[in-house]
Amino acid sequence: MTAGTPAALDVGKLYAARLQAARARPYLATALFALHAVESRQVPTMAVDRHWRCYVSPVFVDRTPVEELAGVWVHEVAHLLRDHHGRGDRVARERGLTGRGERLRMNIAADLEINDDVYGDGLVRLRGAVLPGHLGLREGELMEDYLRQFRLGPGLRELVWLDCGSGADGLERDWDLGPDGAHGLSGQERDAVRFRVARGITGRPGSVPEGWRRWAEEVFHPPQPWRELLGAAVRSASSGAGSGDDYSYGRPARRSAAVPGAVLPGLRRRPPRVCVVVDTSGSVSDAELGSALLEVAAICRAVGGRRDLVTVVSCDAAAQAVHPLCRSAGIELVGGGGTDLRTGFDRALRSRPDVVVVLTDGQTPWPRRRPPCRTVVGLFPRETARRSRSEDDPEYRPDGPPAWARVVTIAPGGH
Known part of the structure; x- marks a missing residue:
């Protein structure tokens, strides 16, 4: 190679690194080998698009x-498996985030989500990789959570080079080949890859972060139409008049001008507090309890990802402890006896929530x-049975939810 001639992509080295990544993370092998490498001198390191192409800088390799x-291979494929491009688009719409600066912030937040899971156990961390x-x-939070916790500033100046591509934040780049370019995966193929990787992970208990x-x-329990309805119902309830409203002197009322010498508080909207009451009685199956925990996560997303504003009460015939939904730690659902959600309502209302969500079979x-x-x-739906007036009768069915509650039926085929 003569002086000044650009270096050719060392394909052997690149693929040797991919093989090493697959050996270190065998449950990701399907996804790693589904990525198609594209040589590009426009990318600073390696980057992905939403169609599962991996753009590679020869100089970087x-x-x-x-x-x-090897660690970069796993990092980039993690962006695609976790749908950071789709999630980035949704966050941008919901929070009104525009411009490359906000997309860079999304890329950093997405890196924070995955980097604490990527490195170690056979994978070396790339110099400059950002950790929480x-x-x-x-550690252990999601991209949406991290986005609320930092802003771009002088302290992040060293990260301006960061660019994992449109697969990390949803914003198309000049080098993207687009949906009609060669070697991209169709939507069906992408879903098949995610499902196979998820199946490999669930088959390795105790050895996966x-x-x-x-x-x-979440891949095995994808969003269902009724889940979207549940989220819409929560958003509607939390945005109604009086929900999440409070007075603040930080924003004086406009009518203060009519009262000389006095400063009147203005009405401001604060994020809604949600309390979820989960029916843990003996008539609710373990599968339905697992579904309930997934609904708690969906409810958290419906109110903007603020886990600190969501609490959970498990209840059978008596209400159990109130659990704040902090981080991704498991929530213990205690119960198994009879059913009386009135005690769950009483416990939930002590925290003065703006919305109460009840997950129950209705009995x-x-x-x-x-x-x-x-x-x-x-x-949770139940087959229609004859109605008995005695609570001691095993076929006793109490009245359905009252008219003042917004009811969403959770489809039995959802999980």
Whole structure:
């Protein structure tokens, strides 16, 4: 090679690194080998698009050891498996985030989500890879959570080079080949890859990081139409008049001008507080309890990802402890006896929520009085049986949810 001639892509080194990545993370092998490498001198390192192409800088491959390249392969495929491009698009719409600066912030937040799961156990961390601890943040959170916790500034100047491509934040790049370009995967093929990887993860209990296990669980229980309805019902309830409203002197009322010498507080909207009451009685199956935990995560997303504003009460004939939904730690659902969700309502209302969400099969007495906040009921369906008036009769069916509750039926084929 003569002086000044651009280096050719070292394909052998690149693919050796991919093989090393597959050996270190065998449950990701299907996804790693589904990526099609595209040589590009426009990308700073390696980047992906939403169609599962991996754009590779020859200069970057030439100067990076195989051990570090293996970690980059896993990093990039993690963006695609976790749908960071689709999630980035949704967050941008919901929060009004525009411009390359906000997309860079999404890329950083997506990296924070996956980097604590990528490295170690045979994979070397790339120099410059950002971890939550570098920004003083906790590990184990999601991209949407991290986005709320940092802003771009002088302290992040060293990350301006970061560009994992449209597969990491949803914003198309000049080098993208687009949906009609060669070697891209169709939507059906992408879903098939995700499903096979998820199946491989669930088949390796105890040997996979928590973030990947959580992802695999969601892949096996994809969003259903009734889940969208449940989320819409929660959003509607939390945005109604009086929900999430409070007075603040930080934003004086406009009518203060009519009262000289006085500053009147203005009405501001704060994020809604949601309390989820989960029916843990003996008539609710383990599968339905697992579904309930997934609905808690969906409810959290419906209110903007603020886990600190969501609490969970498990209830059979008596209400159990209130669990704040912090991080991704498991929530213990205690119960198994009879059913009386009136005690769950009482416990939930002590925290003065804006919305109460009840996940139940409906075989319970209901409060006689309408709660002072909006109520949404996610109902696990039951076959119709004759109605008995005696609660001691095994075929006893109490009245259905009251008219003041917004009811969403959770389809039996959803999980």
